[in-house]
Amino acid sequence: MEETEQLFAYFNELMDTGAYIKLKEELNDENPVNLAEYFEELTAEKQLFIFRLLTKDMAAEVFSYMDNDTQEHIVHSITDREVRNIVDEMFLDDTVDFLEEAPANLVKKVLRNTDAETRALINRFLNYPENSAGSLMTIEFVKLHGAMTVEEAMRQIKLTGTDKETIYTCYVINDYRKLIGVVPLRTLICAKDEERVQDLMEEDVVSVCTTDDQEEVAHIFKKYNWMALPVTDKEERLVGIITVDDIVDVIDQETTEDMEKMAALLPSDEEYLKTPVLKLAKNRIVWLCVLMISGTLSSMVISRYDALLASTVVLSSFITIITGTGGNAGSQASTMIIRGMALGEIQVKDALRVIWKELRVGLICGVILGAVNMLRLTLFSSDTGFLVDLTVSLSMAAVVVLSKSIGCILPILAKVLKVDPAMMAGPVISTLVDALALMIYFHIASLLLF
Amino acid sequence: MEETEQLFAYFNELMDTGAYIKLKEELNDENPVNLAEYFEELTAEKQLFIFRLLTKDMAAEVFSYMDNDTQEHIVHSITDREVRNIVDEMFLDDTVDFLEEAPANLVKKVLRNTDAETRALINRFLNYPENSAGSLMTIEFVKLHGAMTVEEAMRQIKLTGTDKETIYTCYVINDYRKLIGVVPLRTLICAKDEERVQDLMEEDVVSVCTTDDQEEVAHIFKKYNWMALPVTDKEERLVGIITVDDIVDVIDQETTEDMEKMAALLPSDEEYLKTPVLKLAKNRIVWLCVLMISGTLSSMVISRYDALLASTVVLSSFITIITGTGGNAGSQASTMIIRGMALGEIQVKDALRVIWKELRVGLICGVILGAVNMLRLTLFSSDTGFLVDLTVSLSMAAVVVLSKSIGCILPILAKVLKVDPAMMAGPVISTLVDALALMIYFHIASLLLF
Numbered sequence: 001m002e003e004t005e006q007l008f009a010y011f012n013e014l015m016d017t018g019a020y021i022k023l024k025e026e027l028n029d030e031n032p033v034n035l036a037e038y039f040e041e042l043t044a045e046k047q048l049f050i051f052r053l054l055t056k057d058m059a060a061e062v063f064s065y066m067d068n069d070t071q072e073h074i075v076h077s078i079t080d081r082e083v084r085n086i087v088d089e090m091f092l093d094d095t096v097d098f099l100e101e102a103p104a105n106l107v108k109k110v111l112r113n114t115d116a117e118t119r120a121l122i123n124r125f126l127n128y129p130e131n132s133a134g135s136l137m138t139i140e141f142v143k144l145h146g147a148m149t150v151e152e153a154m155r156q157i158k159l160t161g162t163d164k165e166t167i168y169t170c171y172v173i174n175d176y177r178k179l180i181g182v183v184p185l186r187t188l189i190c191a192k193d194e195e196r197v198q199d200l201m202e203e204d205v206v207s208v209c210t211t212d213d214q215e216e217v218a219h220i221f222k223k224y225n226w227m228a229l230p231v232t233d234k235e236e237r238l239v240g241i242i243t244v245d246d247i248v249d250v251i252d253q254e255t256t257e258d259m260e261k262m263a264a265l266l267p268s269d270e271e272y273l274k275t276p277v278l279k280l281a282k283n284r285i286v287w288l289c290v291l292m293i294s295g296t297l298s299s300m301v302i303s304r305y306d307a308l309l310a311s312t313v314v315l316s317s318f319i320t321i322i323t324g325t326g327g328n329a330g331s332q333a334s335t336m337i338i339r340g341m342a343l344g345e346i347q348v349k350d351a352l353r354v355i356w357k358e359l360r361v362g363l364i365c366g367v368i369l370g371a372v373n374m375l376r377l378t379l380f381s382s383d384t385g386f387l388v389d390l391t392v393s394l395s396m397a398a399v400v401v402l403s404k405s406i407g408c409i410l411p412i413l414a415k416v417l418k419v420d421p422a423m424m425a426g427p428v429i430s431t432l433v434d435a436l437a438l439m440i441y442f443h444i445a446s447l448l449l450f
Numbered sequence: 451m452e453e454t455e456q457l458f459a460y461f462n463e464l465m466d467t468g469a470y471i472k473l474k475e476e477l478n479d480e481n482p483v484n485l486a487e488y489f490e491e492l493t494a495e496k497q498l499f500i501f502r503l504l505t506k507d508m509a510a511e512v513f514s515y516m517d518n519d520t521q522e523h524i525v526h527s528i529t530d531r532e533v534r535n536i537v538d539e540m541f542l543d544d545t546v547d548f549l550e551e552a553p554a555n556l557v558k559k560v561l562r563n564t565d566a567e568t569r570a571l572i573n574r575f576l577n578y579p580e581n582s583a584g585s586l587m588t589i590e591f592v593k594l595h596g597a598m599t600v601e602e603a604m605r606q607i608k609l610t611g612t613d614k615e616t617i618y619t620c621y622v623i624n625d626y627r628k629l630i631g632v633v634p635l636r637t638l639i640c641a642k643d644e645e646r647v648q649d650l651m652e653e654d655v656v657s658v659c660t661t662d663d664q665e666e667v668a669h670i671f672k673k674y675n676w677m678a679l680p681v682t683d684k685e686e687r688l689v690g691i692i693t694v695d696d697i698v699d700v701i702d703q704e705t706t707e708d709m710e711k712m713a714a715l716l717p718s719d720e721e722y723l724k725t726p727v728l729k730l731a732k733n734r735i736v737w738l739c740v741l742m743i744s745g746t747l748s749s750m751v752i753s754r755y756d757a758l759l760a761s762t763v764v765l766s767s768f769i770t771i772i773t774g775t776g777g778n779a780g781s782q783a784s785t786m787i788i789r790g791m792a793l794g795e796i797q798v799k800d801a802l803r804v805i806w807k808e809l810r811v812g813l814i815c816g817v818i819l820g821a822v823n824m825l826r827l828t829l830f831s832s833d834t835g836f837l838v839d840l841t842v843s844l845s846m847a848a849v850v851v852l853s854k855s856i857g858c859i860l861p862i863l864a865k866v867l868k869v870d871p872a873m874m875a876g877p878v879i880s881t882l883v884d885a886l887a888l889m890i891y892f893h894i895a896s897l898l899l900f
Contacts, residue, residue: 306764
């Protein structure tokens, strides 16, 4: 990203030396994504100054790439007339009436750039559930009719193409706006002028419904490597399309959500640095409390064996190493299963294969860890005694097998129960494993030491 | 996915009833991705039978979507002539993908059946580092010259377009094959026939080098929402392009790798169900061993306080609840920071802001957890005594603050030291926090109880 920094330095220089005409020229020639980044580095006053050097359509485009703060600042500072100009250029108005008419690609960009509350409002008004195909789609796409010749189709694309989000995949509809086919621009270009669209189009079209979840949409894109996917309403009329570049954002968003759940966090759409401390604390305290209280289970197990611990205090020094290893072993298994399910590589029907696999992996890891531990204790802590060493090592092996099994079963079970498998990750697994691991440990200790 | 199952049942029925002509027709009309999935369900003999019903180009396309095992079986079974047909039809990057995974005898069989030129190209591709831009790119793209008119350019695209991976972004080169501009097909289509490509092209082209890492490439795609990105060699000559559909796979792959590292697993490209048990065990045992041995630290801390524990056995029952909560609090913080850095939302320069944020979040969470714990102990375990309750609750609060701080500092520190921040996640943080948490706990206990 050093190139953009050089660019920004150049702009700053032009600004400082008063070369405003040159600056205006250079700015309007620049990539709008880079310009939006430039705004983030400017003081509030300079932001406004630079913004006013942009042409109407450049201003609108740059605006759509800016971060919230800059957008808010700009809208806050400019005149109503200027706001109207941007909104006109972006096909967007603050009024929902207008949003309903506006091209969806900009709606989407605004949705992405508004706070959660506003987004929820807009989404409700647009009647599409959040994170649904409807909220992702754009309504600016190329519609053709089957009876058109290639020449007619190309003429229409030429005429209307500049306002469309993509012209590279064209959709064929009948008189009732029902989707009947899809034809890539590539096919039209390589075809003869007099051929008919209906003879060139692919009739077997995969489409999604406005209410489908974005995760499902992402799965279809990944499977077929498409550039765009048509969206239909309940009556199978074509209402919009989703393009692959938006799917990239969806994938990131879904993965972040999974990771947050896996780390016992309430998922949040906001960037870390822009989230207030109280909100961050709120997203964390819920699970921390639940897990802490669940941890009482382990305390109870330990309390039950206090006589054992009082007589052989050294046993307590291995508590964390056993629960820790169990937690780690379980997290490894659950992470692989959760990720495999998210990528569609593991299905519920694979449950038995998975469990059988984890049992064997658990056995191998358990035996090795037990052996390493036995060796370590024998060599380096001679004061513990053979039976304690054996207790710890046997427990270690048993706990690893158990943890791997629990780690693979719980995410699958969650899926069966229609709970997000990502919930059954490290922290939850560890808390559960802790109590069981201690029971195994103390039980083996009771058997061997008394 | 029920639709595809119905489809497969239909194919099977046609095959069983001997309706081969109908079957051939239906197969060649089907989506190649679905067909590739169908192959995975067939026996080896039937795979070959079905494969030979496909037309040349369909066979090549289906082949490129198959999993490794099926590909290998097919190449192994078909004649040299058939191999030649497939390789001729396939995009070069798909051939290379296959060769990278294939056993040597099959590699030989394929290379034997390609012309010298393709073979030279393949060899060059095989030399690009794994996960580099060079290994991702395709060489089938549209090259134009600046002096061409739009009419000439469109004619060239029409003539050569069917063999190109994408025709929607065209690249302009000079006589030395240096990249000088980029022009979307959209611009060409909406322009007048006599306009020159050099007047329409965008000269300010972002490109990557063959040796750049794929993660960097993915970042550029995400930032600019592009459909394709040009790849140049060290001499800045245009050698290939990368298309966005390949980036979707890269993003998934990089995220999986991050998640695996975060769960203390050695990262692996293979699908879980296809990975042998021994390989799975190997990927896990390394970190399990390292963490188990690091866990000795906690054991040492506990041993040091054995007199304290012997006199107040009840203290040991809170060990896991304190270390567990610390681990969870630390994992939450580190997950947010690791993900934020992976998405480019958090930079090293934000370190102080992050630490200040986590300190405050830690304080809020710590105080709440301490209070809840105090309440819980006072109400439900009256036998522990006020001072023990206070010890546990104070420790809880202090441990949470400490864990949050460590959880946010370590990933940033890793980044500074050029280590992957994903290493500094749950398991490593927990192991470290365990020892420190116990020191805090026993220290407070010593102060309050004696």
